[in-house]
Amino acid sequence: MNSMYRILIVDDEPFIVNGLADLCERSEHLNLEIHKAYSASEALSWLKRTKMDIVLSDIKMPGMSGLALQKEIVKLWPHCKVIFLTGYDDFSYIQEAIREGSVDYILKTEGNDAVLKAIEKTMVLLDQELAADSLIARARENLRMALPFLQQQYMLELLQRAPGRTRREELEQRFRELDMKLVADKPCLVLLCRVDSWSHLGGPAAQPLLLYAVQNITSELLAPMTVSMSVEYGRSKLIWMLQYKGDQSAHRLTRENEPIEDRVKRFVHGMLEQIQETCKSLLKLKTSFALAGEWTPWEHLSDKFEDLKYLMDSGLGIGHEVLLTETMTINRPESQRDIGRSRMHLKRMDLLRGCLENGDKEEFLKLFREVTDASCFPPEYEHLLKMEVYYGLVSVFMPPIVELESICQVVEGGETVDYIRLTHLEEHDSWTEAISYFTRLAEVIFGQKEQGKQDQQHEVIAKVKAYIEEHLAGDLSLTQIGEAVGHNPSYLSRLYKQVTGEGLSESINAARLAKAKQLLAETSEKIHVIAAAVGFSSPPYFYRFFKKTTHLTPQEYRELQNR
Incomplete structure (x- = not known):
C-alpha cells in the first residue's frame, strides 16, 4: 500500500471521532490523510469540497443516517469505499449497507484491531482498482474506441509531409500500433472524392453523416479487390489510400499473366461510375x-495528393459529377509541383503556433528548422516562397509579442518594439539573418514563459508556507491548504515536492516541531496546551511524535533547554 488515501471519519459522538482519528494517526503505515466530521451533514459538506477515498461512518446518527449518507457518497464519488461502524448488530442494517455497496461493517465492540484491519482491507481493494493491469486494460479499450480518429489523424499527417520524409520502419510501427490493415512496403492508389452538391435532407447538420455514408459506400464497393483507408479533408472532400489484396510482392502476375496492380487499377476505375450512381440514388448526392x-x-504520397487536388480544382475538374484520371488530362506543370513541394512546410505553422503557446521549446525548434529550410525552394520562386514563410512566421510570433511586449527590448536592444523590422523581410540583410532574428525572439519568448512559470510556482509555495505557519493549530489537511491557495490538492502536493524537494506533510511536521520546541523553551505552558497549539488534538500522539523526532520527551527537551 504505497498510495496516500483520504479517509473521512463520521460519528455524532466527538470522542469516537477523535479516538478513531488518533488511532489512524498512530498507524503511520496506513499513509492516510485524515478528516473528521461530527454529523452526516458536516460529512456531506466535506464530500462536496474534495474527493474522499474511504468513509468510516456510524450507521445511526441524528438527522441523516449513515445509510442515507452512503447514497449521497455514491452520487458524488462512485469509487469511494464506505466502512460502517455501529453498536447495532442488526441484520437488516447489514443487508442494506452491503446492497448499497459498503465494503465492511464493524461492531464498535470489536475494538481497534478490527477497525484497522477493515481500513487495511479497503486500502488493498483501492490499490487493486488502481493496479497497472486494470489501468492498461482500460487504456487499451479507450484506445480501441479512439482508433478511427487516430488513424485519420495519422493519414492526414502523411498527406502533409514533405516528399521523402516517410520511412518504412515508421510506417510499419504506426500501422501496427493503430491496427491499420495497410502495408508499409506496398504502394497505394490514391482516390479523391468531392461532394458537388448536398442533399436537402437533414440540412447542414446531416453533412458529416452523409460524408460518412459516401466513405462506407465507396469502401464496400471496392472491398472485393482492395484494402483501403479514407479520411476527410476540407468540408466536402474525401481521399482514399487503396492497396491491392493478396501477396505483398510487387508486380505479382494474375493467372492471365497480367500484373495485379493493373487489374486492381482497372477494377477501381470501372467501379467509380457505380459508386457515383449509388451515392446519387441512395444519398441524393452528386459526387x-x-x-x-x-x-x-x-514516401511520395503528399506529391500525389497535390497532383490530384490540382486535377480536381482546375480545368475539367471544376465541373459536376466528373470522373477523372491523371492519364486523361494534362498533368500539373512541373513548376506548380515544385512550388507545391516547397509549400509543404507552411502547413506546419499551426504546429509551430501550438508549440510556442505551450512552451514546447524542443519541438518548436525542430519544426522551425524544417519550415525555414530554403534549400528545397526552386531558385526561380525562392524569393516568393521566403516571403510566404517569413510572413507566416510573423503571424505565429505576433500574439506572444503583443502579450509580452517587453521581450522585444531584449531582442532589439532598444526601448520600444521595432514593428517595422519585425513585419518587413527586406529589413534583414539576408535570409540567414532573418531566421537568426526569429530564433533569438523564440529563445526570449520561451525564457519569459519559463521564468513566469517559476515565479508562479515560488509564489504558490510561499503562500503554502505562510498558511502553514499561520494555522499550525488548525486544519492543515492537503484539502484545506489546496482550498486556501486555490489549487487542486493532488497537483499542489506534486508541485510542492517538485519545487522544494520535500513532501508537504514533512514540511508541516517540521513547522509543528519547530513551533513546539520554541514554546517548550520560551514558555511555561502545559504540554497538552502546547500540543493543541501546534495542531495535535491528542497529547499522547504529540508525545510519540516529539520523541520519535528528537529522541526526547517534551518534558526532557524543556528541562534540557532551561538548564
Missing part, C-alpha cells in the same frame, strides 16, 4: 472523383 494514374510509394 466527382479523381483517380491517380499510377501506384504511389508512401
Whole structure:
C-alpha cells in the first residue's frame, strides 16, 4: 500500500471521532490523510469540497443516517469505499449497507484491531482498482474506441509531409500500433472524392453523416479487390489510400499473366461510375472523383495528393459529377509541383503556433528548422516562397509579442518594439539573418514563459508556507491548504515536492516541531496546551511524535533547554 488515501471519519459522538482519528494517526503505515466530521451533514459538506477515498461512518446518527449518507457518497464519488461502524448488530442494517455497496461493517465492540484491519482491507481493494493491469486494460479499450480518429489523424499527417520524409520502419510501427490493415512496403492508389452538391435532407447538420455514408459506400464497393483507408479533408472532400489484396510482392502476375496492380487499377476505375450512381440514388448526392494514374510509394504520397487536388480544382475538374484520371488530362506543370513541394512546410505553422503557446521549446525548434529550410525552394520562386514563410512566421510570433511586449527590448536592444523590422523581410540583410532574428525572439519568448512559470510556482509555495505557519493549530489537511491557495490538492502536493524537494506533510511536521520546541523553551505552558497549539488534538500522539523526532520527551527537551 504505497498510495496516500483520504479517509473521512463520521460519528455524532466527538470522542469516537477523535479516538478513531488518533488511532489512524498512530498507524503511520496506513499513509492516510485524515478528516473528521461530527454529523452526516458536516460529512456531506466535506464530500462536496474534495474527493474522499474511504468513509468510516456510524450507521445511526441524528438527522441523516449513515445509510442515507452512503447514497449521497455514491452520487458524488462512485469509487469511494464506505466502512460502517455501529453498536447495532442488526441484520437488516447489514443487508442494506452491503446492497448499497459498503465494503465492511464493524461492531464498535470489536475494538481497534478490527477497525484497522477493515481500513487495511479497503486500502488493498483501492490499490487493486488502481493496479497497472486494470489501468492498461482500460487504456487499451479507450484506445480501441479512439482508433478511427487516430488513424485519420495519422493519414492526414502523411498527406502533409514533405516528399521523402516517410520511412518504412515508421510506417510499419504506426500501422501496427493503430491496427491499420495497410502495408508499409506496398504502394497505394490514391482516390479523391468531392461532394458537388448536398442533399436537402437533414440540412447542414446531416453533412458529416452523409460524408460518412459516401466513405462506407465507396469502401464496400471496392472491398472485393482492395484494402483501403479514407479520411476527410476540407468540408466536402474525401481521399482514399487503396492497396491491392493478396501477396505483398510487387508486380505479382494474375493467372492471365497480367500484373495485379493493373487489374486492381482497372477494377477501381470501372467501379467509380457505380459508386457515383449509388451515392446519387441512395444519398441524393452528386459526387466527382479523381483517380491517380499510377501506384504511389508512401514516401511520395503528399506529391500525389497535390497532383490530384490540382486535377480536381482546375480545368475539367471544376465541373459536376466528373470522373477523372491523371492519364486523361494534362498533368500539373512541373513548376506548380515544385512550388507545391516547397509549400509543404507552411502547413506546419499551426504546429509551430501550438508549440510556442505551450512552451514546447524542443519541438518548436525542430519544426522551425524544417519550415525555414530554403534549400528545397526552386531558385526561380525562392524569393516568393521566403516571403510566404517569413510572413507566416510573423503571424505565429505576433500574439506572444503583443502579450509580452517587453521581450522585444531584449531582442532589439532598444526601448520600444521595432514593428517595422519585425513585419518587413527586406529589413534583414539576408535570409540567414532573418531566421537568426526569429530564433533569438523564440529563445526570449520561451525564457519569459519559463521564468513566469517559476515565479508562479515560488509564489504558490510561499503562500503554502505562510498558511502553514499561520494555522499550525488548525486544519492543515492537503484539502484545506489546496482550498486556501486555490489549487487542486493532488497537483499542489506534486508541485510542492517538485519545487522544494520535500513532501508537504514533512514540511508541516517540521513547522509543528519547530513551533513546539520554541514554546517548550520560551514558555511555561502545559504540554497538552502546547500540543493543541501546534495542531495535535491528542497529547499522547504529540508525545510519540516529539520523541520519535528528537529522541526526547517534551518534558526532557524543556528541562534540557532551561538548564
